[in-house]
Every structure is written in C-alpha cells, then in structure tokens.
Amino acid sequence: MIDTSKKEQKRSLIINGALKLFATKGFYATTIPQIAKFIGMSSGNLYNYFSSKELLAQEILKYISAHLAKEIRKINDSSLSSQEKIKAIVKIYFNTAQSQPEMIDFFLRVYLSNREVFRKGCEGMICVNEFVTEIMIFFDEAVAKGELKNQDFFSAFGLFMGYLGGMVFLNGEEVLNKRLDEYIDDISTNIYNALKSD
Amino acid sequence: MKLLWLQKITCNGNAHSFLNYPNLTEWMEDFEWVYHPLLPSTYSLKEIQSDIKECDILMIEGAIDREDSLFLELFYRYANEAKYILTLGTCATFGGIFAQAKDSIKGLHFDKENRLDEFGKFWQKSISLPGCPLQPQVLAGVLNAIKEGISIPLDKMHRPKYYYAYTVHNGCTRNEYFEYKIDEHRFGELEGCMFYEHGCQGTYTHNSCNKILWNSVNSKTRAGQPCMGCSEPNFPDDDLWRTKKNMGIPAKLPTGVPKRAYLSLAGVAKAFKIDRFYHPLMEDESE
Amino acid sequence: MSRIRVDLIEKIEGVAEVKYHIKDNRVDFAQIAFFDSRYIENILTGRVPLDALAITPRVCGICGHAHLIATVRALESATGCRVSKKAQTIREITLSLELLQNHFKWFYLSIYPLILNGANRVDGALEPSRVISEAIALIAGQYPHNSYAIVGGISTDITPxxxxxxxxxxxxxxxxxxxxxxxxxxSEFSRCDKLEMMLSKSGDLPLIMQKILNNGWQSLGQSYDRFIVFGDSGIFKKGKSVSTRYQEHLDMRYIEEFKTPNSEAISIKYRGKFYETGPLARAMIMKRSLVKEAHRRYKDSLYTRILARVCEMPLLIQYIYDLIDTIDYSQPSWIDYKEFKQSCSGVGAVEAARGSLIHKIDIKEGKIIEYKIITPTQWNLGNSNKSNPSTAQKALIGNRADAPLELIFKSFDVCSVCTVK
Known part of the structure; x- marks a missing residue:
C-alpha cells in the first residue's frame, strides 16, 4: 500500500522545486534532470509523479491558482466592503509577489509567455479556474450590492489583474521607486475608482 | 366529488387551459361541477351567489382584491364548507400580473413569496397550483389524488411535489447548450440555450413544463422562448428577455446550486470549445 | 308600466351585467356593465418594450394569441424591424388556428345551449379545441399563453x-x-350562397339555424348595420361598410374612447359613431355570398351574426392549408435587428375571433411610456346613453321582455376579460 500523505509530500516538494527553477530560468531552459537534482531525487523517480515537463508546469499553474483562490476566498467570506476587499486582494497579490516571488513570476514569465505549453490540458482558463471563480464571486457580490458598476466580466478582470501583473513585472525589472507593498493604498484606490458604481 | 370553480381577477387562462386535458370527458365522469366558468354546471353563478351549495373542493382562479367585500364574503362561505381549497394559477396563488396594478390585489395566501395570515385558518387545507396558466394535467392529477384519498407530498408553499419538485429545465431539448456553457444563442434557431443571454428562468423555476409536455407536444423553451418563470412568486419580473448579470455572471443560478459550484463547473465547461455545439443541427456533416 | 330587470350574463370569459329598463313589456333601454378592471395598460407602463410580448397574451385566456400578434406588430411598426415571409406565414397559421378554435368554443359553449333549451354538446368544443391547441403548440411551444412571436420573426426554427x-x-x-x-x-360550403342548401345538410349549424327560424327569432338583434374591420391580412380586408356600402379608407385617429358610467369598461366610437366588428363585419366587407344572402333577408340580426361566424370556419381551414403550402423553409425564422430604436411609437391591428384588436405603443428612452389596447368587445358592447346607444344596446332595445335577450347579447360573443383589460 502506498502512503498517500507521503506521496502528497513528494508531489508538493517537486512542485515547489520546479516552480523556483521555472520562474527564474524559464520553461525551456529548465530540464527534468535539473529539477530532480535540485530537490535531490532521481529523474526516473520524478517521472513517476509527472510524466512530462508540460504536465508538471500545468500542475504548478493549478497549484498557484488554488493557493491564491484560498486566500481570496477568505476575503470573499468576510464582511468587508467591496472597497476594502479590493485592498485585501491587492495586498495578497503583492505580498505573495514579495514573499514567494516565484509564484507570480511563474504566472507572468511561464504561463503568459509560453502559451503552447498549456494549450492542451489547460484549455481556456481551466487551470486557473479556482482563482478566476473567486474573482467572479467577488465581482458578482460587489455588483449585486451596488458597490461596483455592472459591466462585462473581462473588462473589469483585465483592469484589475492586468494592473497588478504590470506592477509586479515593473517590480521585477527593478524600476519602481518604492517597495511593492508601499503601492497597495494608491493602487487599491485607483482600482476601486475605476470599477465603482456611478 | 363536487367542485366549485370561482373566479376573480383573471384572464380565464386556467379555465381554458384545463379544457385541453386529453381525456377531459372521461375524467369528468367522476366529478360534478357545482360551478365552472365555461363548462355546463349544476348551478348558475347567480344561484351560487345567492345560496350555499354543497362543495367538496373550492377552486379559486385569479387574484383577489382585498377591497372586494362581496367576493370575500362568497369565498368565506365556501371556504368554510370545502374540504380542500386549490389556488389555480399564479394569480390566485401569488398575485401574478394583476397584483402589480394595485396594492390590495394579492394571491390567496401569498403576496409574492410572503405568506399572509389573512386566511390562515384555511392554510392547512389549501394546495397551491401556480403557473400562468396551470397545466391541465396538474389540476386533473391533483383532483384525482384527492378523490382517491392519496396523500400528496407538498413543499413549504404547499405546491404538490409530484409537479413542482422539478424545474422547467428538466427535460428541455436545449439542455446540452446549457451544460457545456454555449452562451451564443440566436432566436429563430433550433440550437442554443436562452439561459446565458435571453433571460431563461427554467433552471430555477419550479414546474413540470418539460416533463409533462404542453398540449402533449412541446414546451416554450423547446420552441426557443425563455422560461419567464410564470409559476414563481415574483412573476412577472422586469426585463424578461434578458439575463440579469453582475459583471457577466448570471445573477440567478440553478436552484440549489452554490455560486462557487456553478462558476467552477461553468469555467471548466467553457474551457473546452466543443465543435458540435457551434454547428447548426441540420448542417451537412463534414468528412 | 316600467320596471328594472338585472341579468347576470355568465360564461362569457367572465361576467357582465345587463340592466334592462322595461316599459310596457318592451326593452326601453339596456345598460351594460363589466367589472374587475385589471389595468394591464398601466402595468406595462415603465417596462422595457419586449416585456409586452410576455404580458399582453395574458390579457385573455381565450384570445391571448391575437394579443401577442397585435403586440409584435405594434413593436415592429414602432421599430421598423424586418420579418421574413416565412415567419409572417407561420404567425398567420397560429393566429388563424386560434380564431378557428374560438369559433368552435363560442358555438358549443355559448350559443348551442341557448338555442336548444339548455341542451349541451360540450364535445363539439372540447375535441376541436384540444386538437387546435396542439397544432398551435407544435410551433409556438404551448397554448394558451406563449410568446413565440418576437420582434424580427419567431422564436424557433420550424422544420417540415x-x-x-x-x-x-x-x-x-x-x-x-x-x-x-x-x-x-x-370548399363547397365556402361557395354556398343559398340558405336553403345550408339548411338541408346535416350538422349542428343547420340544426340551430332552423331552430332560430322555427322560433321566429331570425330578425331579432338588428343594430346599425355599420361594420368596421381594422386588421388587414390573409382572408380579411380592411374597411367599413355602412348599409352595405363599402369604404376602404380608415384612419385610426378617428377612434375615440370614452368612459361609461357604472361600468369599468371603456367604449369606442369611430368618427362619433358606433360600429360592429367581428365575423359579421368581416363577411360584410368581403361580401361573402351566404352571409350576404342572410343579410338581405334578416339584416344584421342574430341569425346573420351567428351564420357569419360559422361561415368563417371553413375559410380559415382552407386558408391554413394554403399557407402551409407557401412556407419557404430556406428563409430565416428570425432576422436580427441588432439594436432597437430607443424612442418610437407604433400600432398593431389584428383580426381576433371577435373582431378588430388594436395595440398602440409609445416608447421613450427604451421604456414603454404608454400602451393602449382596444378590444373587439369594446367596439360591440359599449355602454352609452339612450339617445345614442352602442351596437349591442341598440340590438337589445325594442325587444319584448320575454325575447331571447341573452342570445342577442351573446351573438356578439362577449369577451368580458378583454373589455376590462
């Protein structure tokens, strides 16, 4: 009998290791043997867990999506106002970018840059479904309460996430004058002002 | 079994709909119309109004204006007498269209979804049969069950579960387009689901329209019309041909389905663009 | 000696009350009252225009389909949206089916028992009604109360x-x-121009027409001999006929509505005069041979009125057969109108079973600001004063108190619910 919790631990170890390498070196420059070496296991054993590098990248994407979704869900379940929720979401995103930069970097530098890797297996937004679902719930409730303006989902989603992604990118390029978390207030206000109901 | 059919503020639609019951002549052999607004009856309306006649089941069609003391007096007389009271259609049950004209016009026990106490002493013997109009099979079936002494499971609004535990969505021929979240729908076509754009309320409307087909042949949604929720307490809503959405997310979801569950499933379904659903059903198949 | 007699008229899609003023055993005056206003026009005000397609069929449980067609025509005239020939043809089919059904129902549920001393032949109404409802539902989804006629065509595609x-x-x-x-x-019956030939056949029509003659009722219920038809499609022609003189031109601006005392109904006049609408009016304008023959003998009496209504049935059946053959399945069932004009107004007129039905809509900034419905019963069964009685009042006045007044009243086919729409 296989010890499932032990198997889970191993899986998680591989995902975290691969995430760091993919995020820093990029998808193509990273090889399975490098990942195996990085976490101290054999390539053969690693293949027992993930049959291909593409599949591993897709699993990482789902892992990041689930991680962010879990955090945003806490915000959705809270009694904060929509304006306060926006700030809380921005905070989570930027904090993650600072404390676990590989998560956001993977998203920006692997997922968005190497679409061919994800085409089969991550159709549409299926691998980021959990994250998108929580954002949808946030928008839906905010509009239902009359706090945000009703509009097309993607025009609001693009404004919100594109803005955050852009800031993390600039931060990564080291062109920002301030620390990322010092922008939380201004950026939250800008997003709220852009989305709030008339 | 003696049936008394009284009308108030109505279009007569339930009475006419009932005439379409496939074996009405045979069905009527076991019942007596003390009074029916269209069919031959034992008494005239004038006789019903002037004297108390025996009746087992009192049926009310139409919304009731609480300022109409003459009707209320007539209602009390027979409601006390009857073993069962049936509210036929959405007007009699919840108020319906005509309740939107005046505050004093309401359903018998409900003002939209709010239970009223006014006729509370009759609540236990009342059965709600909403629908605009009511399907003839529903009324014939409920009366058959009463006649045979079979107990009818009721929901909390006293709607018989045999008919109202279902949603209009159950059995719709356009279901696949809902399940795989094909949000393109154009009128005048055999394909497509009206839930995403055109206001279809079938997934959260309690009724059997696609289980017991209308006139034994069809249903509105099969024929490309959005379900307008005509058996629901809030019928008719505003802006009936357009789906209400918050940032593109349907404001009302299938009965009992949590938002998170719906959005997760919809997200997955949407991810796979399944070719078949984007082609007309009658199109030649490519090699 | 004068007295007042109040009759409650039942089984007319609701009820009406007629108050007879009887003087020297004759009807000196008759007041007609309808109750239970439903304020549909007010309910529509402030809504988005398309909602009318779902709400107006619910004006009436028996002729709701005519209301739907009137609404869609009013909306299309307001917005200028195009409709394919195919969609128009299919709408004509379902509308004609409703007329046919209403005729069966009226004949067996209203008229038959009154002429045959309370005898009933309900199957004559039930069986055809059910089959006709099925025929409508095949296309429209359900009957009564569907909304399949939509701006730009019909809601679904139709296959052979x-x-x-x-x-x-x-x-x-x-x-x-x-x-x-x-x-x-x-087709033989449609061409028939001899009352005797009709009477020589078997069936309930000859039976009741003969009974009317035997009772000596054939000349009762005459009115102004003035007829009006607004709907212009299929087997009907628009126009008016006054003492058999036909005039095509009609202008809706001459329609006046007025509120009448002691009734919740609103009466209608055209250029200050009452007109009769309905199957007799349609037959007079189209100069249908058998009806013309009856009219020559008995004028606009209950006999001619009943006959005219039944004579429409074979015409409608043939018309539906003919329409079926003209359907071009390659045409679109619905034409996308992209966007709706935000401010516009329009009128839709249709021939319903009981006569001309008119819907008028005014739209401003995407909302209905005024909706007006004029129903056949308002034309025929208005309530006016003694010096200028309505069509039905005139038909009742002057009769003996023991005359078949209810039959005269019901020969117009009353739709109470449409009157207090």
Whole structure:
C-alpha cells in the first residue's frame, strides 16, 4: 500500500522545486534532470509523479491558482466592503509577489509567455479556474450590492489583474521607486475608482 | 366529488387551459361541477351567489382584491364548507400580473413569496397550483389524488411535489447548450440555450413544463422562448428577455446550486470549445 | 308600466351585467356593465418594450394569441424591424388556428345551449379545441399563453416535420368540422350562397339555424348595420361598410374612447359613431355570398351574426392549408435587428375571433411610456346613453321582455376579460 500523505509530500516538494527553477530560468531552459537534482531525487523517480515537463508546469499553474483562490476566498467570506476587499486582494497579490516571488513570476514569465505549453490540458482558463471563480464571486457580490458598476466580466478582470501583473513585472525589472507593498493604498484606490458604481 | 370553480381577477387562462386535458370527458365522469366558468354546471353563478351549495373542493382562479367585500364574503362561505381549497394559477396563488396594478390585489395566501395570515385558518387545507396558466394535467392529477384519498407530498408553499419538485429545465431539448456553457444563442434557431443571454428562468423555476409536455407536444423553451418563470412568486419580473448579470455572471443560478459550484463547473465547461455545439443541427456533416 | 330587470350574463370569459329598463313589456333601454378592471395598460407602463410580448397574451385566456400578434406588430411598426415571409406565414397559421378554435368554443359553449333549451354538446368544443391547441403548440411551444412571436420573426426554427404534424391535425379538425358543424365539403360550403342548401345538410349549424327560424327569432338583434374591420391580412380586408356600402379608407385617429358610467369598461366610437366588428363585419366587407344572402333577408340580426361566424370556419381551414403550402423553409425564422430604436411609437391591428384588436405603443428612452389596447368587445358592447346607444344596446332595445335577450347579447360573443383589460 502506498502512503498517500507521503506521496502528497513528494508531489508538493517537486512542485515547489520546479516552480523556483521555472520562474527564474524559464520553461525551456529548465530540464527534468535539473529539477530532480535540485530537490535531490532521481529523474526516473520524478517521472513517476509527472510524466512530462508540460504536465508538471500545468500542475504548478493549478497549484498557484488554488493557493491564491484560498486566500481570496477568505476575503470573499468576510464582511468587508467591496472597497476594502479590493485592498485585501491587492495586498495578497503583492505580498505573495514579495514573499514567494516565484509564484507570480511563474504566472507572468511561464504561463503568459509560453502559451503552447498549456494549450492542451489547460484549455481556456481551466487551470486557473479556482482563482478566476473567486474573482467572479467577488465581482458578482460587489455588483449585486451596488458597490461596483455592472459591466462585462473581462473588462473589469483585465483592469484589475492586468494592473497588478504590470506592477509586479515593473517590480521585477527593478524600476519602481518604492517597495511593492508601499503601492497597495494608491493602487487599491485607483482600482476601486475605476470599477465603482456611478 | 363536487367542485366549485370561482373566479376573480383573471384572464380565464386556467379555465381554458384545463379544457385541453386529453381525456377531459372521461375524467369528468367522476366529478360534478357545482360551478365552472365555461363548462355546463349544476348551478348558475347567480344561484351560487345567492345560496350555499354543497362543495367538496373550492377552486379559486385569479387574484383577489382585498377591497372586494362581496367576493370575500362568497369565498368565506365556501371556504368554510370545502374540504380542500386549490389556488389555480399564479394569480390566485401569488398575485401574478394583476397584483402589480394595485396594492390590495394579492394571491390567496401569498403576496409574492410572503405568506399572509389573512386566511390562515384555511392554510392547512389549501394546495397551491401556480403557473400562468396551470397545466391541465396538474389540476386533473391533483383532483384525482384527492378523490382517491392519496396523500400528496407538498413543499413549504404547499405546491404538490409530484409537479413542482422539478424545474422547467428538466427535460428541455436545449439542455446540452446549457451544460457545456454555449452562451451564443440566436432566436429563430433550433440550437442554443436562452439561459446565458435571453433571460431563461427554467433552471430555477419550479414546474413540470418539460416533463409533462404542453398540449402533449412541446414546451416554450423547446420552441426557443425563455422560461419567464410564470409559476414563481415574483412573476412577472422586469426585463424578461434578458439575463440579469453582475459583471457577466448570471445573477440567478440553478436552484440549489452554490455560486462557487456553478462558476467552477461553468469555467471548466467553457474551457473546452466543443465543435458540435457551434454547428447548426441540420448542417451537412463534414468528412 | 316600467320596471328594472338585472341579468347576470355568465360564461362569457367572465361576467357582465345587463340592466334592462322595461316599459310596457318592451326593452326601453339596456345598460351594460363589466367589472374587475385589471389595468394591464398601466402595468406595462415603465417596462422595457419586449416585456409586452410576455404580458399582453395574458390579457385573455381565450384570445391571448391575437394579443401577442397585435403586440409584435405594434413593436415592429414602432421599430421598423424586418420579418421574413416565412415567419409572417407561420404567425398567420397560429393566429388563424386560434380564431378557428374560438369559433368552435363560442358555438358549443355559448350559443348551442341557448338555442336548444339548455341542451349541451360540450364535445363539439372540447375535441376541436384540444386538437387546435396542439397544432398551435407544435410551433409556438404551448397554448394558451406563449410568446413565440418576437420582434424580427419567431422564436424557433420550424422544420417540415413540425408542419406535417400540424397538417395531420388540420385534416382531423376538418373532419370534426364536418362531424359537428355541417356535413359538407369545406370548399363547397365556402361557395354556398343559398340558405336553403345550408339548411338541408346535416350538422349542428343547420340544426340551430332552423331552430332560430322555427322560433321566429331570425330578425331579432338588428343594430346599425355599420361594420368596421381594422386588421388587414390573409382572408380579411380592411374597411367599413355602412348599409352595405363599402369604404376602404380608415384612419385610426378617428377612434375615440370614452368612459361609461357604472361600468369599468371603456367604449369606442369611430368618427362619433358606433360600429360592429367581428365575423359579421368581416363577411360584410368581403361580401361573402351566404352571409350576404342572410343579410338581405334578416339584416344584421342574430341569425346573420351567428351564420357569419360559422361561415368563417371553413375559410380559415382552407386558408391554413394554403399557407402551409407557401412556407419557404430556406428563409430565416428570425432576422436580427441588432439594436432597437430607443424612442418610437407604433400600432398593431389584428383580426381576433371577435373582431378588430388594436395595440398602440409609445416608447421613450427604451421604456414603454404608454400602451393602449382596444378590444373587439369594446367596439360591440359599449355602454352609452339612450339617445345614442352602442351596437349591442341598440340590438337589445325594442325587444319584448320575454325575447331571447341573452342570445342577442351573446351573438356578439362577449369577451368580458378583454373589455376590462
């Protein structure tokens, strides 16, 4: 009998290791043997867990999506106002970018840059479904309460996430004058002002 | 079994709909119309109004204006007498269209979804049969069950579960387009689901329209019309041909389905663009 | 000696009350009252225009389909949206089916028992009604109360297999017409111009028409001999006929509505005069031979009125057969109008079973600001004063107190619910 919790631990170890390498070196420059070496296991054993590098990248994407979704869900379940929720979401995103930069970097530098890797297996937004679902719930409730303006989902989603992604990118390029978390207030206000109901 | 059919503020639609019951002549052999607004009856309306006649089941069609003391007096007389009271259609049950004209016009026990106490002493013997109009099979079936002494499971609004535990969505021929979240729908076509754009309320409307087909042949949604929720307490809503959405997310979801569950499933379904659903059903198949 | 007698008229899609002023045993005056206003026009005000398609059919449980068609025509005239020939044809089919059904119901539920001393032949109404409802539902989804006629066409596509099923039902309806109403070929009956020939056949039509003659009622219920038809499509022609003189031109601006005392109904006049609308009006304007013959003998009496209504049935059946053959399945069922004009107004007129039905809509900034419905019963059964009585009042006045007044009243086919719409 296989010890499932032990198997889970191993899986998680591989995902975290691969995430760091993919995020820093990029998808193509990273090889399975490098990942195996990085976490101290054999390539053969690693293949027992993930049959291909593409599949591993897709699993990482789902892992990041689930991680962010879990955090945003806490915000959705809270009694904060929509304006306060926006700030809380921005905070989570930027904090993650600072404390676990590989998560956001993977998203920006692997997922968005190497679409061919994800085409089969991550159709549409299926691998980021959990994250998108929580954002949808946030928008839906905010509009239902009359706090945000009703509009097309993607025009609001693009404004919100594109803005955050852009800031993390600039931060990564080291062109920002301030620390990322010092922008939380201004950026939250800008997003709220852009989305709030008339 | 003696049936008394009284009308108030109505279009007569339930009475006419009932005439379409496939074996009405045979069905009527076991019942007596003390009074029916269209069919031959034992008494005239004038006789019903002037004297108390025996009746087992009192049926009310139409919304009731609480300022109409003459009707209320007539209602009390027979409601006390009857073993069962049936509210036929959405007007009699919840108020319906005509309740939107005046505050004093309401359903018998409900003002939209709010239970009223006014006729509370009759609540236990009342059965709600909403629908605009009511399907003839529903009324014939409920009366058959009463006649045979079979107990009818009721929901909390006293709607018989045999008919109202279902949603209009159950059995719709356009279901696949809902399940795989094909949000393109154009009128005048055999394909497509009206839930995403055109206001279809079938997934959260309690009724059997696609289980017991209308006139034994069809249903509105099969024929490309959005379900307008005509058996629901809030019928008719505003802006009936357009789906209400918050940032593109349907404001009302299938009965009992949590938002998170719906959005997760919809997200997955949407991810796979399944070719078949984007082609007309009658199109030649490519090699 | 004068007295007042109040009759409650039942089974007319609701009830009405007629107050007879009887003087020297004759009807000196008759006041007609309808109750239970439903304020549909107010309910529509402030809504988005398309909501009318769902709400107006619910004005009436028996002629709701005519209301739907009137609404869609009003909306299309307001917005200028195009409709394919195919969609128009299919709408004509379902509307004609409703007329046919209403005629069966009226004949057996309202008229038959009154002429035959309370005898009933309910199957003559039930069987055809159910089959006709099925035929409508094949296309429109359900009956009563569908909204399948939408701005730009119809809600779904129609395939030949739907129409085959419809056609088989139409054949059955034709058989029922022969079984119940009159046992003669429908095209032969449509051409018939001799009352004696009609009376010599078997069926309930000859039966009741003969009974009217035997009772000596054939000249009762005459009115102004003034007729009006607003709907202009299919087998009907628009225009008016005054003492058999036909005039095509009509202008809706001459329609006046006025509130009448002691009734919740609103009466209608055209250029200050009352007109009769309905099957007799349509037959007079189209100069249908058998009806013309009856009119020559008995004027606009209950006899001619009843006959005119039944004579429409074979015409409608044939018309539906003809329409079926013209359907071009390659045409679109619905034409996308992209966007709706935000401010506009329009009128839709349709011939319903009981006569001309008119819907008027005014739209401003995407909302209905005024909706007006004028129903056939408002034309025929207005309530006016003694010096200028309405069409039905005039038909009642002057009769003996023991005359078949209820039959005269019901010969117009009253739709109470439409009157207090």
């Amino acid at each position: 297999i739907d129409i085959f099923e419809l056609k088989d039902r139409l054949k059955y309806i034709t058989k029922l017409f022969n079984k119940y109403i009159i046992d003669t070929d429908i």
